[in-house]
């Protein structure tokens with residue numbers, strides 16, 4: 039482990055016996071107490087449901103300061119990357135640790151662009167899905183199925199194969215996502231076009247039809263590119279931890295990313311933008327907001343303000359600020375500037391940010407609060423929102439997966455438990471049970 043200062047330790051006293059636990063420091067962020075020898079020394083486990091106080095790994099990729107509302111990819115603030123760079127530059131940075139030189143960028147862009155096509159048999163694989171299948175169900179299955187099509191990049195012990203699999207995932211995921219969308223609306227698949235950038239190509243694969251020319255709107259392409267940058271990585275969140283755990287057993291990268299997509303699907307994670315938009319539609323008008331806020335504050339209602347709150351951010355999510363600005367740009371460009379949902383969102387945000395309930399609990403808008411409205415204005419149906427998140431997050435998942443495989447301290451992820459079930463008892467034959 040780098041950057042650890044073994045000069046400090048914590049003392050734990052159990053039943054009068056004290057053990058010294060080493061404390062490690064990172065480059066920034068909280069120090070960690072190393073409990074890896076705790077069981078051997080004391081016969082005890084630690085208990086931390088939801089891993090709220092547990093650092094599961096060492097990582098050099100992404101840093102979040104939740105109290106200050108800071109997000110850094112490889113040390114670079116998200117605001118600077120979103121304003122000045124493009125998504126593929128962010129991908130390079132996340133994978134390689136440094137921003138690319140012009141030659142490296144050109145080479146990387148070209149490699150990704152030239153791997154966007156899928157094995158043609160994948161198109162037939164799609165035919166097995168019901169035509170009304172949710173695109174996330176299609177994504178989980180089809181990304182997992184990539185392992186059946188690209189055998190030559192599933193040996194996780196070969197660094198070359200790991201890199202090929204990484205490039206394939208980043209290149210092919212937009213093609214799969216667009217196919218999932220086209221399939222759900224009964225339109226023919228649109229093949230990638232190599233003279234377009236990543237986001238423009240994706241828009242075209244989603245919205246073009248073979249019978250007419252399609253012009254990519256540069257404002258929407260830039261906005262989508264920015265959305266991809268904002269969602270590219272977020273350290274050890276639920277889906278990334280899922281990818282790492284799946285990968286820790288030696289599973290191939292396509293299977294691991296499929297596991298990450300499954301986890302992302304949940305409404306507390308990637309499904310929140312879909313849920314936030316549904317919530318805005320349910321509120322319906324600005325005058326209904328106080329009634330809705332009262333429901334959220336009612337302990338018995340189970341209603342949450344979707345797109346608000348975050349496990350790590352106890353301040354404004356920096357991605358939400360950028361997302362709000364992008365929402366305005368997209369709605370203006372598409373002529374949806376007067377969308378009542380945008381008005382409801384802005385008013386809801388204003389009211390929530392001045393309400394004691396939300397202030398006390400440090401609940402601020404997260405990235406999903408404005409992303410649903412933006413994606414809707416671009417023409418995406420709600421069922422595609424989490425799919426777009428998965429497209430962007432693939433680079434984060436693959437980067438974290440590679441970091442794990444290359445970490446000499448890597449072990450299979452195998453948490454323990456506090457068992458509260460029955461103690462040992464004897465089997466009773468079925469005829470003797472009452």
Ligand code: CMC
Pocket residue numbers: 275305306307308309310334341342343344345346347348349350399401404405406
């Ligand atoms: N609306 C109303 N109350 C909330 C909300 C919310 N959105 N989020 C948390 N609270 C309350 C919660 O009821 C609890 O109150 P009390 O202390 O009185 O019991 C307190 O705040 C702490 O909540 P928690 O559930 O212990 O916090 P958590 O860290 O486990 O949950 C969260 C984080 C993101 C799951 C949660 O804030 C939430 O459900 N938000 C809505 C869903 C959402 O927007 N998710 C997207 C997250 S960002 C994108 C991503 O990472 O995928």
